[in-house]
Amino acid sequence: xxxxxxxxxxxxxxxxxxxxxxxxxxxxxxxxxxxxxxxxxxxxxxxxxxxxxxxxxxxxxxxxxxxxxxxxxxxxxxxxxxxxxxxxxxxxxxxxxxxxxxxxxxxxxxxxxxxxxxxxxxxxxxxxxxxxxxxxxxxxxxxxxxxxxxxxxxxxxxxxxxxxxxxxxxxxxxxxxxxxxxxxxxxxxxxxxxxxxxxxxxxxxxxxxxxxxxxxxxxxxxxxxxxxxxxxxxxxxxxxxxxxxxxxxxxxxxxxxxxxxxxxxxxxxxxxxxxxxxxxxxxxxxxxxxxxxxxxxxxxxxxxxxxxxxxxxxxxxxxxxxxxxxxxxxxxxxxxxxxxxxxxxxxxxxxxxxxxxxxxxxxxxxxxxxxxxxxxxxxxxxxxxxxxxxxxxxxxxxxxxxxxxxxxxxxxxxxxxxxxxxxxxxxxxxxxxxxxxxxxxxxxxxxxxxxxxxxxxxxxxxxxxxxxxxxxxxxxxxxxxxxxxxxxxxxxxxxxxxxxxxxxxxxxxxxxxxxxxxxxxxxxxxxxxxxxxxxxxxxxxxxxxxxxxxxxxxxxxxxxxxxxxxxxxxxxxx
DNA sequence: TGATTTGTTAGGACT
DNA sequence: AGTCCTCCACAAATCA
Numbered sequence: 001x002x003x004x005x006x007x008x009x010x011x012x013x014x015x016x017x018x019x020x021x022x023x024x025x026x027x028x029x030x031x032x033x034x035x036x037x038x039x040x041x042x043x044x045x046x047x048x049x050x051x052x053x054x055x056x057x058x059x060x061x062x063x064x065x066x067x068x069x070x071x072x073x074x075x076x077x078x079x080x081x082x083x084x085x086x087x088x089x090x091x092x093x094x095x096x097x098x099x100x101x102x103x104x105x106x107x108x109x110x111x112x113x114x115x116x117x118x119x120x121x122x123x124x125x126x127x128x129x130x131x132x133x134x135x136x137x138x139x140x141x142x143x144x145x146x147x148x149x150x151x152x153x154x155x156x157x158x159x160x161x162x163x164x165x166x167x168x169x170x171x172x173x174x175x176x177x178x179x180x181x182x183x184x185x186x187x188x189x190x191x192x193x194x195x196x197x198x199x200x201x202x203x204x205x206x207x208x209x210x211x212x213x214x215x216x217x218x219x220x221x222x223x224x225x226x227x228x229x230x231x232x233x234x235x236x237x238x239x240x241x242x243x244x245x246x247x248x249x250x251x252x253x254x255x256x257x258x259x260x261x262x263x264x265x266x267x268x269x270x271x272x273x274x275x276x277x278x279x280x281x282x283x284x285x286x287x288x289x290x291x292x293x294x295x296x297x298x299x300x301x302x303x304x305x306x307x308x309x310x311x312x313x314x315x316x317x318x319x320x321x322x323x324x325x326x327x328x329x330x331x332x333x334x335x336x337x338x339x340x341x342x343x344x345x346x347x348x349x350x351x352x353x354x355x356x357x358x359x360x361x362x363x364x365x366x367x368x369x370x371x372x373x374x375x376x377x378x379x380x381x382x383x384x385x386x387x388x389x390x391x392x393x394x395x396x397x398x399x400x401x402x403x404x405x406x407x408x409x410x411x412x413x414x415x416x417x418x419x420x421x422x423x424x425x426x427x428x429x430x431x432x433x434x435x436x437x438x439x440x441x442x443x444x445x446x447x448x449x450x451x452x453x454x455x456x457x458x459x460x461x462x463x464x465x466x467x468x469x470x471x472x473x474x475x476x477x478x479x480x481x482x483x484x485x486x487x488x489x490x491x492x493x494x495x496x497x498x499x500x501x502x503x504x505x506x507x508x509x510x511x512x513x514x515x516x517x518x519x520x521x522x523x524x525x526x527x528x529x530x531x532x533x534x535x536x537x538x539x540x541x542x543x544x545x546x547x548x549x550x551x552x553x554x555x556x557x558x559x560x561x562x563x564x565x566x567x568x569x570x571x572x573x574x
Numbered sequence: 575t576g577a578t579t580t581g582t583t584a585g586g587a588c589t
Numbered sequence: 590a591g592t593c594c595t596c597c598a599c600a601a602a603t604c605a
Contacts, residue, residue, distance in 0.1 A: 085586065495582065496583065497599095546583095566585060
């Protein structure tokens with residue numbers, strides 16, 4: 001029907017050339033506005049309908065050619081074919097269902113409950129306030145639940161150290177198995193203790209990973225490229241384990257050169273340690289503890305590997321001392337109802353206060369000095385060595401500070417948080433009045449995290465404006481009116497939504513590469529190097545969920561990355 | 575102005 | 590296979 005019109009190249013759909021021709025009989029419309037020639041892409045059609053059909057065909061073809069349809073299909077397939085979650089790791093104990101009768105509400109019947117308390121009711125029903133006020137946020141709940149609140153802010157205790165047995169038992173009947181306490185104690189005594197680097201612990205020698213900085217010829221760019229390209233996550237049975245019950249907020253790897261011991265902290269205060277290659281007949285290598293009552297956002301081993309520091313939203317910093325077999329409380333924020341002698345006295349300002357971040361002060365080879373940031377924009381330094389005191393407590397922001405990072409020079413520190421800026425501070429020049437940052441980097445939106453690279457050349461900031469911003473030599477910035485510009489800005493979807501822990505790009509402890517989770521399909525963990533073009537997204541059968549928090553093993557002989565997801569599973573990439 | 579609500583988002587547990 | 594639950598994440602819009 002269609003005639004090829006060779007001379008119609010100039011005829012476009014927007015400027016049809018009008019010519020007269022005889023109308024088909026069925027077309028009775030004499031309206032001058034109706035086009036008399038139905039031309040589309042150089043082809044003249046007899047009827048309007050034919051032209052429309054041709055146009056539709058063209059559009060269909062365009063859609064097919066674009067690959068959108070197959071991409072859509074693949075996406076659907078991907079979601080349909082979603083693999084079941086890896087079963088290795090902690091398991092809920094099966095609760096025998098013996099009840100044959102339907103449960104009746106004692107509350108509705110008006111019967112007082114005895115010895116029952118709300119341990120952790122989901123939000124929207126009961127909010128258990130820290131100061132002992134129990135407020136129901138829903139109007140239909142008239143009776144207040146019988147809440148047992150033995151400890152300040154619902155913490156696990158009032159500050160005493162916990163034994164391994166206690167920490168295991170606190171995980172609750174849901175998770176504790178008959179052999180849990182025994183296997184955990186054995187793991188600490190037979191494995192963890194032997195992984196402590198005595199030279200580092202006793203002689204204050206820098207750990208191996210730091211010592212090999214830059215001088216090692218084997219760490220060439222080629223080596224790095226090969227190592228990164230060799231990373232994989234394929235074996236579901238070996239690479240993934242459920243380590244904690246809830247969403248992972250904090251993750252780290254033990255610094256031992258030969259073993260992979262991953263530790264993860266979750267939203268509700270659990271800490272799980274996974275001896276990745278240490279599965280036995282009685283235990284699959286995962287040991288679960290609970291010694292916090294709020295999200296464990298930070299986990300960090302001392303460089304000798306003898307202590308695991310944990311910072312939690314519950315306002316406490318604890319240290320799992322492998323040799324003492326104890327989870328010792330190092331720091332706890334309290335309000336003014338406490339004694340003034342209490343370390344952390346008066347810091348807790350109530351409702352909207354919590355401790356967001358904690359990290360070891362890298363200047364000293366000890367867990368006794370650490371930094372803490374808070375939801376109200378303050379940054380603290382605690383030194384337990386001499387008098388055991390808060391060395392400084394500075395208001396560095398109007399809003400929450402998500403991370404702190406100290407430059408290897410020992411005095412340049414950056415803070416990043418909801419005020420959308422990465423601020424540079426000089427710890428030698430903290431004024432008596434209000435601190436003014438040396439420099440500021442504006443990230444557009446909130447800063448999820450900002451860290452100095454191991455040698456301090458770069459800062460990588462993960463921002464809510466969907467970028468990974470790399471700033472070079474930020475610590476050298478001087479006070480000036482010029483805003484700091486990023487050296488590189490990598491587009492990166494950081495919209496994790498409220499069910500997923502936010503992304504934090506984190507450096508290798510001694511190499512200039514960093515890892516970060518990703519929303520991309522298939523799920524992957526990304527590795528970037530700022531000064532080379534090295535970029536890799538590692539995906540594989542074992543990586544089925546978004547790894548919100550990732551970190552590198554300190555080894556420079558081989559690369560190992562661990563990632564934690566929103567169901568408490570840890571994935572090992574190596 | 576501060577307070578409150580809503581949109582976004584993924585994964586597993588349960589029925 | 591489908592429904593429910595998560596709800597100290599943050600941004601933007603709307604309310605008081």
